[in-house]
Amino acid sequence: xHKTLLEAIGNTPLVRIPFDVxxxxxxxxxxxxxxxxVKDRSxxxxxxxxxxxxxxxxxxxxxxxxxxxxxxxxxxxxAAKGYRVIIVVSEKISQEKLETLRAYNAQVVxxxxxxRIDDPEGYHTVALRLQKETPNSFMPNQYxxxxxxxxxxxxxxPELWEQTEGTVTHFFAGAGTGGTVTGVGRYxxxxxxxxxxxxxxxVNSYRATNGCPKPYCVEGMGIDFxxxxxxxxxxxxxxxxxxxxxxxxxxVVAAKGFLVGPxxxxxxxxxxxxxxxxxxxxxxxxxxxxxxxxxxxxxxxYAQGEVENMPRKKSSYSQVHP
Numbered sequence: 001x002h003k004t005l006l007e008a009i010g011n012t013p014l015v016r017i018p019f020d021v022x023x024x025x026x027x028x029x030x031x032x033x034x035x036x037x038v039k040d041r042s043x044x045x046x047x048x049x050x051x052x053x054x055x056x057x058x059x060x061x062x063x064x065x066x067x068x069x070x071x072x073x074x075x076x077x078x079a080a081k082g083y084r085v086i087i088v089v090s091e092k093i094s095q096e097k098l099e100t101l102r103a104y105n106a107q108v109v110x111x112x113x114x115x116r117i118d119d120p121e122g123y124h125t126v127a128l129r130l131q132k133e134t135p136n137s138f139m140p141n142q143y144x145x146x147x148x149x150x151x152x153x154x155x156x157x158p159e160l161w162e163q164t165e166g167t168v169t170h171f172f173a174g175a176g177t178g179g180t181v182t183g184v185g186r187y188x189x190x191x192x193x194x195x196x197x198x199x200x201x202x203v204n205s206y207r208a209t210n211g212c213p214k215p216y217c218v219e220g221m222g223i224d225f226x227x228x229x230x231x232x233x234x235x236x237x238x239x240x241x242x243x244x245x246x247x248x249x250x251x252v253v254a255a256k257g258f259l260v261g262p263x264x265x266x267x268x269x270x271x272x273x274x275x276x277x278x279x280x281x282x283x284x285x286x287x288x289x290x291x292x293x294x295x296x297x298x299x300x301x302y303a304q305g306e307v308e309n310m311p312r313k314k315s316s317y318s319q320v321h322p
Contacts, residue, residue: 005080009033009040010155014163014286018256019272023170023279027258027268028160031292035076036069036100038156038290039142042179043073045151046140047081056138061086063139065127067176067219068097069291070142075104086134088127090114092219096295115213117143117225148179148229149186156180157187160286168195170279172271172287174221174263175199175238178230180288185234196236199223200263200270203240217243217299220290221263239274241266247301250293254302259293262301 002008012032017025030038050056061084064074071087078085085106089098090113101108109130114122124143131139142148160168171188173181178199185197201207202222204214213224223230223238232238246266253260253268260268271287279285293302 021275022281023275023283025285027289035073039069039073042151061137063131065124075106088123095298149183152183157184169283170196170285172198182231199238218262239270261291264289
């Protein structure tokens with residue numbers, strides 16, 4: 001039993017995915033967090049640190065830029081704690097995420113997609129500007145706040161180590177801000193330097209294209225700028241995945257009972273391909289399912305086939321017209 005909603009963040013299930021590879025592949029179901037994603041962990045960590053240090057005071061406003069999940073986590077926490085919340089997003093956000101933000105009573109500012117995080121009209125720059133203009137406000141700034149990675153080092157890394165009883169050999173996570181893969185990776189490496197850490201990136205990201213990014217539809221993943229949050233010294237390898245491969249994998253895992261978001265599709269694609277080519281029955285893989293596919297149903301990624309139209313029986317009730 002939990003006395004508050006926010007105490008329920010964490011302790012998510014670790015479940016084996018039945019793939020036809022010798023290695024055991026387990027998914028950490030982060031969509032089981034109360035806000036529906038792995039971002040609940042970093043958001044609560046940064047907000048409560050701001051409360052402790054006086055950066056966020058009672059009656060204040062929390063402002064952040066987000067592709068959706070961080071914003072939802074902040075909006076949920078803000079609602080639970082009584083703060084006003086403003087979330088700045090890109091037009092790439094799914095309709096479900098947008099409506100979820102509004103359901104938590106967050107004010108949403110929508111910006112056009114941009115190629116650079118420092119674009120004056122981009123969602124990150126607009127959020128910074130709003131925070132400067134808003135009295136008694138705080139911006140977690142997940143893209144540049146080192147506490148992002150520290151949250152996952154403190155909260156998620158120990159959970160994984162305990163749940164696997166220290167047997168994890170390979171860890172895969174999507175890299176957007178880099179907080180999850182850096183924080184968990186650092187913790188696991190400290191416990192066992194032989195654990196291999198893999199960041200999954202979009203094939204069209206700024207990093208992957210050597211500074212010439214192309215549009216991609218997977219939300220919440222893609223190394224598009226240099227950030228102090230992502231520590232590449234923790235990583236053994238960065239694997240790139242295309243939109244097509246990420247989205248195709250969504251149907252594969254949905255058919256196994258896992259309805260996950262596109263970035264999770266990219267992660268499981270990378271882990272599965274790597275396991276097929278490199279791993280044996282001695283290996284235990286853990287990957288992050290960062291959010292649920294329920295947040296993306298309107299994008300049409302999951303259709304498995306035609307819907308059967310069952311014949312309808314006539315109603316035994318007569319319709320009465322006024």
